[in-house]
Amino acid sequence: MSIDYKQELKSKQNEQVSEYINRVLELIEKEEINEEEAAWITKETVDGFREHVNPGFLSYRKTVTKDGQFAAVEWSDNGSCFKDVNGKEYIDCLGGFGIYNVGHRNPKVLKAVTDQLKRQALHSQDLLDPLRAMLAKILADITPGDLKYAFFTNSGTESVEAALKLAKMYSERTTFISTTRAFHGKSLGSLSGTAKGMFRKPFLPLIPGFRHVPFGDIDMMRKTFEVCASVGEDVAAVILEPIQGEGGIILPPKNYLKQVRELCNQYGSLLIFDEVQTGMGRTGKMFAAELYEVVPDIICLAKAFGGGVMPAGAIVAREEVFKSWFPNPFMHTTTFGGNPLACAAAIATIGVLIEEKLPERAAEVGEYFLKELKQAAKGHEDKVQEIRGQGLMIGIEFHQDEIGYEVSKGMFDRGILVAGTLINSKTIRIEPALTISYEEVDQVIRNFKEVLEHVEG
Structure with a gap:
């Protein structure tokens, strides 16, 4: 095949791709679509999932x-x-x-994001970006107890990853206690804390040092602390969902979270609350930690944090814990975490939650x-x-x-x-x-x- 012929084929392919892109963009621009357009979208979606995304999703959809x-x-x-x-x-x-x-497309959140988009979408990665500082201050004001410093992410699993790494740097301990039926995400670190065997088995061995105990069983939690201490594997942190979501909306027994807090204090371990699902008002308080009158050392946020408009997440930690990242703030970073659009969405979201x-x-x-x-x-x-x-x-x-x-x-x-x-x-x-x-x-x-x-x- 000659070079000229290859170039001609590539040129035709690019023309076809451009035509397809323009058709998609025209549909995005429309406020209303007709029956013919709806049929085309449906066909392209099903074919695209089958041929280029994952055909398993089509089987999944048929089952429900x-x-x-x-x-x-x-x-x-x-x-x-x-x-x-x-x-x-x-x-x-x-x-x-x-x-x-x-809500879906909350007008105040949409306005904040579009207003920011008109000025700047993403930050330079070098200059100081103002909205990150402002959002961090707001979080310090609204989170429980003495939680003070924030690190921003794009998703829940990234928030959990950040929390686990921060806990390791704080004490240099490597043992974590999680619970049965827990769900903390699917990247390798967060998956190590997740309890669902179906998600874990294909990727074993995961990050070493994780122990799982039954959620709500304070005696087993206490015994695990004792065993870890006796064999020289002191616990860096306990990671818990205050109310388990993926596990089936499992509420903790009375005083369970307070007792876990006391054990962490006794053994010099951190308490991480994964509030990716329970946070931002879902349980009747801004954070579920408030329901149970427990202050964690690190709190993980995501999902509703971006107001249903932008992917956004965060961890907020006590200064004593977070300061292990002070000497080198590049020990854990993310390109898009805390970007101006996400911060604008989160700031507006918190405003709506409080005002309404x-x-x-x-x-x-x-x-x-x-x-x-x-x-x-x-x-x-x-x-x-x-x-x-x-x-x-x-x-x-x-x-x-x-x-x-x-x-x-x-x-x-x-x-x-x-x-x-x-x-x-x-x-x-x-x-x-x-x-x-x-x-x-x-x-x-x-x-x-x-x-x-x-x-x-």
Whole structure:
């Protein structure tokens, strides 16, 4: 094949790619799309997932819908809902596993990001960027106790990674205690703390030094501390979700977190709270640590931290702990963490949470939601094992995976998205926007009751 012919082929390929890009950008620009455009988007999406993303996602989608609805393609969102390309509206009770605390496309968060975008999108990496400093000050003011210094990330797993590295540098200890049913992320360090065997096994051996004990079992926690000390493997830190999310909305026993705090104090270990899912008002307080009156040494944030508009995360730590990074601030860095757009989104998000009293609203609406769900489940004790939660972080546990799977399907077909799949559907999660209206809550309750009546136990 001659060089000229190769260049001609490459030129034609680039023309085709440019045409495709322009068509996609034109669709993004449109406020409304027609039926023909919706069909094209659907086909391109399904084909793209099959050929270039991961065909496994198509199988996953088919397991939670029916009659070919696996091709449902999301297109727009607002408030507590989103729409697919065909205009069908869904009440979002999955909320991106807790991303949309201030709602979908909150106007104040959008304005802050677009205003910043008009001036500067990303920082130079050399000059001092002002919004990072301002956001860090705000976090020092609103986080519990004497948490003071912040490091910014792009996601929850990055926040956990930062926390683990900071804990290691602080004491030079290498042993960590995590808990069963914990989920801390899927990068190698955070995965070492995660407890789900399905995620861990293909990547073993993970980072050494992690011990797992049953969540809520303070006696086993105490014994593990004792054993680690006796064999010279002193514990660097305990990492916990104050309320376990992926584990099935598991609330801690009374005084458990306070007792863990006391053990950490006794053995000179740090306490890391992974509040990636529980933080930013989800549980009825700005941070779940406040619910249990416990101050950790490091707190991990992400998900809702960026207001459902920007990927953003952070850790906030006590000065005594964080100062191990003072001599060399480049010991742990990230190119995009704390970028101006993410910081603008986080600052606006915190403003909305405070001004609109959304943590308090989560407590009130969550109490109503929980009560009504329990009422709707009466008479279906053969299907529903337990309904539990705190604020707008609610779990519905069924006796069998298959029942949870069928309920998730039934809710989706009625225009309500909940977190439940064939992979792990014994407990489905309800984590809507903290702005969800009582009318929308009532609609979810009615549909849940109808679905239960049609599902076989």
